[in-house]
Amino acid sequence: MARPIQISPSVLPADFSRLGEEVAALDEAGVDLIQWDVMDGRFVPNLTFGPDVIASARSYTTVPFEAHLMVLEPDQLAARYVEAGCSRLIVHAEACTHLHRTLDYINGLGARAAVALNPSTPAAEISHVLDLVDLVLVMTVNPGFGGQKYISTMEPKIAEVRSMIDRAGYADTVDLEVDGGISAATITGAASAGANVLIAGTALYKHPGGLKAAVDELRSLATAARPPAA
Ligand code: DX5
Numbered sequence: 001m002a003r004p005i006q007i008s009p010s011v012l013p014a015d016f017s018r019l020g021e022e023v024a025a026l027d028e029a030g031v032d033l034i035q036w037d038v039m040d041g042r043f044v045p046n047l048t049f050g051p052d053v054i055a056s057a058r059s060y061t062t063v064p065f066e067a068h069l070m071v072l073e074p075d076q077l078a079a080r081y082v083e084a085g086c087s088r089l090i091v092h093a094e095a096c097t098h099l100h101r102t103l104d105y106i107n108g109l110g111a112r113a114a115v116a117l118n119p120s121t122p123a124a125e126i127s128h129v130l131d132l133v134d135l136v137l138v139m140t141v142n143p144g145f146g147g148q149k150y151i152s153t154m155e156p157k158i159a160e161v162r163s164m165i166d167r168a169g170y171a172d173t174v175d176l177e178v179d180g181g182i183s184a185a186t187i188t189g190a191a192s193a194g195a196n197v198l199i200a201g202t203a204l205y206k207h208p209g210g211l212k213a214a215v216d217e218l219r220s221l222a223t224a225a226r227p228p229a230a
Helices: 016-028 051-058 075-083 099-108 152-167 187-193 211-225
Strands: 006-009 034-039 065-070 086-092 112-117 135-139 175-179 197-200
Touching: 006 034, 006 211, 016 051, 016 211, 051 065, 051 075, 065 075, 075 086, 075 099, 086 099, 086 135, 099 112, 135 152, 152 175, 152 187, 187 197, 187 211, 197 211
Parallel strands: 006 197, 034 065, 065 086, 086 112, 112 135, 135 175, 175 197
Antiparallel strands: none
């Protein structure tokens, strides 16, 4: 059974002086979850949200939060992001000395664990941890900033990861997320390659029709692009 399409914003382009209202507006717009791009200035050359910032927005919506931890040694911070209200933590395979242990630890915190792969990282990196995750994120930009160009050469990797997940027996339980440069122009390629969770920042916030029109447009394009059921 194909995994359902989910549209999620990155809140990087939001007005940080009104984060609560911005999160409420995303809920109103019909997003399925909200992704917080957490950056430590070491794993990526940018610095963003601490756990207290996310906690301050938690009460403005019941939509699930996930933290995309673009940080070194995520084990040190994981518990704080769960306490802040994130029900899924995404760690980068490249940032973990012991990826299997980190994912197991996150599950032990009562959160859902997920793993992200940067553009140059082969899919094989995750072949021994699929039993520990409920989502794999294939980055379609190099992490650190919003507004970058979608890297279309990632589409074969998206298809490869989807096939790995399905062959390992997790077709009905593990999602495939893409993040970076997702827009009306690029979402068809990503969804037809096998992505079902689509993260968008710029495309949502810059849409002339507003957030809801953007979410609706991306959802219908992604749904139309899905590979036919096997
Ligand atoms: C990169 C960030 C961005 C962001 C989405 O580290 O993770 O990919 O979420 O940004 P847009 O949608 O503007 O490319």
